[in-house]
Amino acid sequence: MTRAFTLIRRRLVGSIFVLLLVVIGRFLLLEAAPGDAVDAYIVSTGGDAGMIELLRHRWGLDQSELTRLANYLWALLHLDLGQSVTFSRPIRDVILERLPTTLVLMGSATALSFGLGSALGIYAGARPGSFRDRFLSIGSLALYAVPGFWLGLVLIVVFAVDLRWLPIGGIETIASAKTGFSRASDIATHLVLPVSALGFIYLALYLRMMRAGMAEAWRQDFVLAARARGLSRRRIVLAHVARNALLPLVTMLGLQSAQMLGGSVVIESVFAVPGLGRLAQEAVAGRDTPLLLGIILVSAVLVVVINLLVDLAYAFLDPRVGAGEARA
Amino acid sequence: MSELTISRRGLLAGSALLLASTALPTIGFAQTPKKGGRLILAADSEPRNLNPAIVASNGVFFISSKIVETLAEASFDGKDGPEPRLALSWEGAADGLSVAFKLRDGVKWHDGKPFTSADVAFSALQIWKPLQNLGRTVFKDLEAVDTPDALTAVFKFAKPTPFQLIRNALPALSSVVPKHVYEVGKIEDNPANNAPVGTGPFKFAEYKAGQYYRLTRNDAYWGKDEPYLDEIVYQVLPDRTSAAAALEAEEIQLAAFSAVPLADLDRISKVPGLKVITKGYEGLTYQLVVEINHRRKELADLKVRQAIAHAIDKDFVVKTIFLGYAATATGPVPKNDPQFYTADVPTYPFDVAKANALLDEAGYKRADDGKRFALKLLPAPYFNETKQFGDYLRQALAAVGIDATIVNNDSAAHIKAVYTDHAFDLAVGPPVFRGDPAISTTILVQSGIPDGVPFSNQGGYKNADLDALIVKASETLDTSARTELYKEFQKKVAADLPLINVAEWSFISVARDTVGNIANNPRWAVSNWADTYLES
Numbered sequence: 099m100t101r102a103f104t105l106i107r108r109r110l111v112g113s114i115f116v117l118l119l120v121v122i123g124r125f126l127l128l129e130a131a132p133g134d135a136v137d138a139y140i141v142s143t144g145g146d147a148g149m150i151e152l153l154r155h156r157w158g159l160d161q162s163e164l165t166r167l168a169n170y171l172w173a174l175l176h177l178d179l180g181q182s183v184t185f186s187r188p189i190r191d192v193i194l195e196r197l198p199t200t201l202v203l204m205g206s207a208t209a210l211s212f213g214l215g216s217a218l219g220i221y222a223g224a225r226p227g228s229f230r231d232r233f234l235s236i237g238s239l240a241l242y243a244v245p246g247f248w249l250g251l252v253l254i255v256v257f258a259v260d261l262r263w264l265p266i267g268g269i270e271t272i273a274s275a276k277t278g279f280s281r282a283s284d285i286a287t288h289l290v291l292p293v294s295a296l297g298f299i300y301l302a303l304y305l306r307m308m309r310a311g312m313a314e315a316w317r318q319d320f321v322l323a324a325r326a327r328g329l330s331r332r333r334i335v336l337a338h339v340a341r342n343a344l345l346p347l348v349t350m351l352g353l354q355s356a357q358m359l360g361g362s363v364v365i366e367s368v369f370a371v372p373g374l375g376r377l378a379q380e381a382v383a384g385r386d387t388p389l390l391l392g393i394i395l396v397s398a399v400l401v402v403v404i405n406l407l408v409d410l411a412y413a414f415l416d417p418r419v420g421a422g423e424a425r426a
Numbered sequence: 427m428s429e430l431t432i433s434r435r436g437l438l439a440g441s442a443l444l445l446a447s448t449a450l451p452t453i454g455f456a457q458t459p460k461k462g463g464r465l466i467l468a469a470d471s472e473p474r475n476l477n478p479a480i481v482a483s484n485g486v487f488f489i490s491s492k493i494v495e496t497l498a499e500a501s502f503d504g505k506d507g508p509e510p511r512l513a514l515s516w517e518g519a520a521d522g523l524s525v526a527f528k529l530r531d532g533v534k535w536h537d538g539k540p541f542t543s544a545d546v547a548f549s550a551l552q553i554w555k556p557l558q559n560l561g562r563t564v565f566k567d568l569e570a571v572d573t574p575d576a577l578t579a580v581f582k583f584a585k586p587t588p589f590q591l592i593r594n595a596l597p598a599l600s601s602v603v604p605k606h607v608y609e610v611g612k613i614e615d616n617p618a619n620n621a622p623v624g625t626g627p628f629k630f631a632e633y634k635a636g637q638y639y640r641l642t643r644n645d646a647y648w649g650k651d652e653p654y655l656d657e658i659v660y661q662v663l664p665d666r667t668s669a670a671a672a673l674e675a676e677e678i679q680l681a682a683f684s685a686v687p688l689a690d691l692d693r694i695s696k697v698p699g700l701k702v703i704t705k706g707y708e709g710l711t712y713q714l715v716v717e718i719n720h721r722r723k724e725l726a727d728l729k730v731r732q733a734i735a736h737a738i739d740k741d742f743v744v745k746t747i748f749l750g751y752a753a754t755a756t757g758p759v760p761k762n763d764p765q766f767y768t769a770d771v772p773t774y775p776f777d778v779a780k781a782n783a784l785l786d787e788a789g790y791k792r793a794d795d796g797k798r799f800a801l802k803l804l805p806a807p808y809f810n811e812t813k814q815f816g817d818y819l820r821q822a823l824a825a826v827g828i829d830a831t832i833v834n835n836d837s838a839a840h841i842k843a844v845y846t847d848h849a850f851d852l853a854v855g856p857p858v859f860r861g862d863p864a865i866s867t868t869i870l871v872q873s874g875i876p877d878g879v880p881f882s883n884q885g886g887y888k889n890a891d892l893d894a895l896i897v898k899a900s901e902t903l904d905t906s907a908r909t910e911l912y913k914e915f916q917k918k919v920a921a922d923l924p925l926i927n928v929a930e931w932s933f934i935s936v937a938r939d940t941v942g943n944i945a946n947n948p949r950w951a952v953s954n955w956a957d958t959y960l961e962s
Contacts, residue, residue, distance in 0.1 A: 133837075134842075135838075140841060141838065371636075
């Protein structure tokens, strides 16, 4: 257990520096983008010079970049994410409102792609080179090549417009006043399509990785030894071949969680899911720097936490991995 | 009125019938509005401030015009322009120094307090004049609002102000908010800006960010038997393709403001149970305009600007980019404006040979590679059509030897580049005509506007003649003399081409057949919907 704690402590100390770098870097990057929050705002309203000056003053945009960065970091030190100009609300509230949705969407999609992907990978890898292996490999590759928004639209047209089995978008039936179990099942129904669209794309990654790992493992001596010992084929596939191929998949899981956050921007728009991805898009379009920084911070924390969990899982799965040694 | 009808034959036959049934409720099958029901419609954006008294824009009105009412609303048949809402009548003094409003009796705010002239005075003096994006210009000389009794409000102006302008401004600029809610604290920070309180047929119920806005029936509304609907729900659908799909799947019943892309209309008009409606936006005309940076030596030459005007095939633009849902433009006032428009202006028919000749005359001969000069073209990103027109314009200019490079920006960057940094040679913009040239049109060509003011003359154009005309029109009280001056204004703009007006367009609604009383006024999508109903 001390192994795990050392790991966690080391990771957290490193993460704080990473987060600080991320915040400052993003702040400067956003400042370099042409136009500010007021420019973004007056697109839909117009207004005279006096009004524009008034807005810049109210939103604190008449201060210098450095002052604003310093103010932001100072507030951040007090765990205050600041006020969003696009929503005229505290950023913490805006993000917390959307975070659960994104977590559920991402979590389910990751579970789907990891679970189904590795299962199919085992199925394909059990007999490398067979017809089912070829079929699955090519099929998953084709899915991987499909753009996410397009897959989303096709799913909408087929399952929501033509068949009307599932709702078209949103996270739950709007203004339905459902509670408890009926609300949960309502949300689940709404998640089917976006989770599929997001999950199916990444499924190929796990499938191919699992399959490749297994194909490799089949050639190892220990498989031969296991065979010689007369173990059942099922046991060899699951306990020996698949287990050895599993480790890189767990690493992938950590890496991909970050990718999934990015991918959800598109899927959240197509399915009108009120999540963090769409919020980030709105923050960029509205040049709402503090809001975007807040989202990035939360996402970064999320990625760090997920990778920490992955490391722990790794340590659990592979006894050779310890806190004291370098990891591959 | 029908400048913006459909040109595609197949569509015309189908939707003309539908138009008849919706726009003229007296001859349709649906004469008796039904009570009750929830109307669900698509919203593509979430305005950050829902107070229409502060932000007079269509995005805000789309939602809040059902909650907060104006003094008057535009009308197809009102002979003096708008028809009464919170005001019953309005009269301007001959000296242009005052306008008297008689207000509606028995109107209550959503919190039960009575609506009085004090609310009008407060809204005008504390909000429209100092804070509102458009009101800051139109009401700049408003000095006081006298309230001799609870139902009379007399606007007093420091300088003579044309009554015609005030009247034309009423539908968009005169949203009245309750004094008792706003008199405490800073108006800009008032929570009611995000949960408006008004006198309208619907009350604000809830807003779920990223999901929906819900409005509920105001049982104490002043209109007899109105409103018909129990609820209006705006479902936030950020992706345009999903609005069409949601209509087809019967998850929403209405998509206004062209939430369904033009390219999908042909297909969607054939879906049983859905209708495509082109009326109801006549008072919200957008103009497709080529903005010109006159600081560029080539573009400061009138011959070059005339050549560019001749190089643009306006009919092609209307047919191909707008798929017929637009009209060609002749000048800075759109053809469908009933008061000011004149066709008697210099025109620039599509003529590539003439354009080439003009450019040769101006001294910009083609070089060996066939090019005369290069310039930067910035299409505004707010509409698909402005971007597509940018692509077209590049090709049209290439045909006359002008080598345009397109610079694509997002909205904030475009606003900064064109209106603050002036980092453009040509830009494509969609200014809005708001019923009177003095509200937001003359500013497009007037000189002396500070840098950074969006949708204004930031091209460095300066014409003392035109400036004098604009000032004169703004001080002319007599309605017909003022109208004449604006006709003169159109002629001068079309002759000197400070900018080039290419086309005029409005929006399209797609609705299920069950939605009744759609498009029955020229600002329908941003009006109060007290008479909108749902057949079951």
